[in-house]
Amino acid sequence: xxxxxxxxxxxxxxxxxxxxxxxxxxxxxxxxxxxxxxxxxxxxxxxxxxxxxxxxxxxxxxxxxxxxxxxxxxxxxxxxxxxxxxxxxxxxxxxxxxxxxxxxxxxxxxxxxxxxxxxxxxxxxxxxxxxxxxxxxxxxxxxxxxxxxxxxxxxxxxxxxxxxxxxxxxxxxxxxxxxxxxxxxxxxxxxxxxxxxxxxxxxxxxxxxxxxxxxxxxxxxxxxxxxxxxxxxxxxxxxxxxxxxxxxxxxxxxxxxxxxxxxxxxxxxxxxxxxxxxxxxxxxxxxxxxxxxxxxxxxxxxxxxxxxxxxxxxxxxxxxxxxxxxxxxxxxxxxxxxxxxxxxxxxxxxxxxxxxxxxxxxxxxxxxxxxxxxxxxxxxxxxxxxxxxxxxxxxxxxxxxxxxxxxxxxxxxxxxxxxxxxxxxx
Numbered sequence: 001x002x003x004x005x006x007x008x009x010x011x012x013x014x015x016x017x018x019x020x021x022x023x024x025x026x027x028x029x030x031x032x033x034x035x036x037x038x039x040x041x042x043x044x045x046x047x048x049x050x051x052x053x054x055x056x057x058x059x060x061x062x063x064x065x066x067x068x069x070x071x072x073x074x075x076x077x078x079x080x081x082x083x084x085x086x087x088x089x090x091x092x093x094x095x096x097x098x099x100x101x102x103x104x105x106x107x108x109x110x111x112x113x114x115x116x117x118x119x120x121x122x123x124x125x126x127x128x129x130x131x132x133x134x135x136x137x138x139x140x141x142x143x144x145x146x147x148x149x150x151x152x153x154x155x156x157x158x159x160x161x162x163x164x165x166x167x168x169x170x171x172x173x174x175x176x177x178x179x180x181x182x183x184x185x186x187x188x189x190x191x192x193x194x195x196x197x198x199x200x201x202x203x204x205x206x207x208x209x210x211x212x213x214x215x216x217x218x219x220x221x222x223x224x225x226x227x228x229x230x231x232x233x234x235x236x237x238x239x240x241x242x243x244x245x246x247x248x249x250x251x252x253x254x255x256x257x258x259x260x261x262x263x264x265x266x267x268x269x270x271x272x273x274x275x276x277x278x279x280x281x282x283x284x285x286x287x288x289x290x291x292x293x294x295x296x297x298x299x300x301x302x303x304x305x306x307x308x309x310x311x312x313x314x315x316x317x318x319x320x321x322x323x324x325x326x327x328x329x330x331x332x333x334x335x336x337x338x339x340x341x342x343x344x345x346x347x348x349x350x351x352x353x354x355x356x357x358x359x360x361x362x363x364x365x366x367x368x369x370x371x372x373x374x375x376x377x378x379x380x381x382x383x384x385x386x387x388x389x390x391x392x393x394x395x396x397x398x399x400x401x402x403x404x405x406x407x408x409x410x411x412x413x414x415x416x417x418x419x420x421x422x423x424x425x426x
Contacts (some may be wrong), residue, residue, distance in 0.1 A: 004206040010139055015130045017188045021124050023146030024181045028174050029414060030154025033058065035170045036096075036109060038162035044102040049372040054106050054314070056352075061113020062120070063348050070341020071211045074334070078126055078190040078395055085119035086185040090178035097171055119181075121344060122190075125337040128328045129191040134274065140325035141270025145263060148317060152259035193334055213339040216327040218388040220346040222282065223323035225381040227350025229289055229374040230316050232358055233296070234351070240296075240367040241305070250302030257309035262317030269318045279396025281322045282385055289315030290378040297371030315378070320347065326395060333407050 033055050040051040073081050092112040099105040124143075131139030159168045241251040272281050288311045295308030324343055331339030358370045393399055 003006045010131060012130065013140070014188045014190075015127065015143075017184050018123055018127045018130065019143055019146055021086070021188070022120070022127070022143060023150055023384045024177050024184075025116065025119055025123065026147045026150035027060070027154045027157075028093070028181075030150055031158045031170065031174060032096075032112075033093045034155055035167070036095045036105075036159035036163055038158075039096075039167050040102060040105060042165065042167065044105075046102055050102065054102065054109055056085050057106050058113035058116065059110040059348060059352055061110040061115075062117035063113075063345060063352070065114040065117030066121050066341045066345050066348070067211050069118050070125075070338045070345075073122060073337040074193055078122060078129070078192055079188075081118060082122040082126060082185050082188070082190055082407070083182075085115055085122050086178075086182040088115035089119050090175070093171065093174045097168065117344075118410050121337070121341050122343070124324070126188065126190045128336045128340060129193075133273070133329075133407060134401070135270075136269070136329055137273025137322070137325045138270035138377055139271075140328070141266040141321050143269075144317075144321045144324060144393075145266050148259055148262045148266065152255060155255065163236050185403050211341075212339070212345075213327070213331045213335055213342045215332075215335075216339040216342045217328040217346075219278075219323050219326045219330060220284075222322060222381050222385050223327075223343055224346040225377055225384070226286075226289065226316055226323070227347045228358070229293060229352035229378050230312070231351045231354030232293075232370055232374045233312065234355075234366075236359065236362070236367060236370065239281050240371075241365060244299065246299065246305055247304060248302050250299070250305030254305055254309045257306050258313040258316075260309045261313030263313075265314045265317045266321050269321050270325070273322055273408040275397065277397040277400055278322060278326050279346075279390055281318055282395075283382060285315050285318035285322065286378050286381045286385070287315075288312075289319065290375040291315075293375030293378065295372045297375065318407035319381075323347075329400060329403065332410060 035057070037051045037055045040046040040054045046054070069081065069085075077423070089112070092108060095108045095112075099108050107316055127143045128136070131143075155285035157173065158170065161167070161173075237251070237254060241247060241254075258366065269281050269285075292308045292315055295304050295311060299305045299308060324340075327339050327343040328336055354374075358373055361370055361373065389395060
């Protein structure tokens with residue numbers, strides 16, 4: 001494998017195709033999260049808890065895949081892993097309606113989660129290699145817009161199709177989408193990097209720092225806290241709005257408002273991140289998330305819920321996009337895959353454990369307490385960010401520029417060393 005030249009421009013065919021793949025991957029993911037619950041109940045008369053388990057096994061599979069995917073992607077080859085992930089993502093969609101029992105259906109959900117984790121990690125690793133270092137914030141911002149659009153489009157399609165019991169049509173849509181994903185991945189030239197002999201010899205060793213990026217761990221912890229906050233909305237919003245009697249536009253329009261401000265904020269976030277550094281975006285984003293939880297937790301009208309949604313879209317959208325870009329920025333260029341998986345593993349872990357940990361307080365303290373506690377966690381993220389990163393001037397614009405220049409120099413030295421080794425071998 002040979003390193004390609006560092007990218008000098010943002011918008012390329014490969015970058016646009018990767019954005020398209022990421023959008024379709026997450027659209028299918030969000031569509032099937034809702035579809036699988038309804039399908040399990042409709043087909044096997046599953047209980048709510050078992051149907052929820054069938055849906056959630058997808059995320060479990062994704063977590064299991066992300067850790068080794070980030071570690072081995074550069075050794076296997078970014079293009080090979082990308083193609084393998086997209087192929088399995090397509091084939092496993094075809095298996096859903098073939099499942100004869102709920103237990104087999106759960107296995108398919110888990111395996112499909114593995115393919116999702118592999119594909120999304122590969123797509124994110126490839127895009128980090130396609131984006132110029134000094135435009136990483138902007139590049140990741142546009143890339144993650146696909147997730148924002150998918151979070152609105154996927155559930156919208158699922159809600160309409162499952163309410164009409166059009167389960168087969170939903171799978172047909174997903175089959176077409178996943179085939180397009182596989183086809184597009186063929187046309188993406190995934191930049192590979194040089195694997196040195198020492199790295200190959202080190203491949204069989206197992207330790208924490210080989211599967212997780214130590215340098216990206218701190219900023220990924222901020223993403224984890226954001227994931228915990230957002231998970232309370234994903235899991236409890238329907239039950240909460242019904243409990244407090246808000247069943248109008250405040251409930252039905254919540255995620256549209258959330259998607260709107262998230263969509264608007266991400267390109268702006270990227271610009272601010274690239275020109276002014278991480279502190280300028282992380283602090284306001286975490287504050288906005290705390291404000292959102294305060295509005296939601298004390299809401300008694302539709303307007304209060306929608307205001308909370310607007311603040312949440314800006315806060316969560318900005319935090320996750322920024323943490324993604326900064327996690328990639330933290331790591332050396334030869335550890336982009338590991339840094340990417342570190343970020344996603346901690347974010348997904350936060351989304352996964354949030355409903356269980358905070359949800360356990362609902363019987364004793366009520367829903368409002370849960371949302372206010374989530375707001376407190378967001379404010380805690382500000383303190384943690386300052387203690388771990390800001391007080392060391394880790395993400396000032398000056399320091400980020402120095403880091404980018406150092407990463408470029410190190411990558412060039414690695415390439416020259418590799419070329420000398422090749423010349424000596426011949």
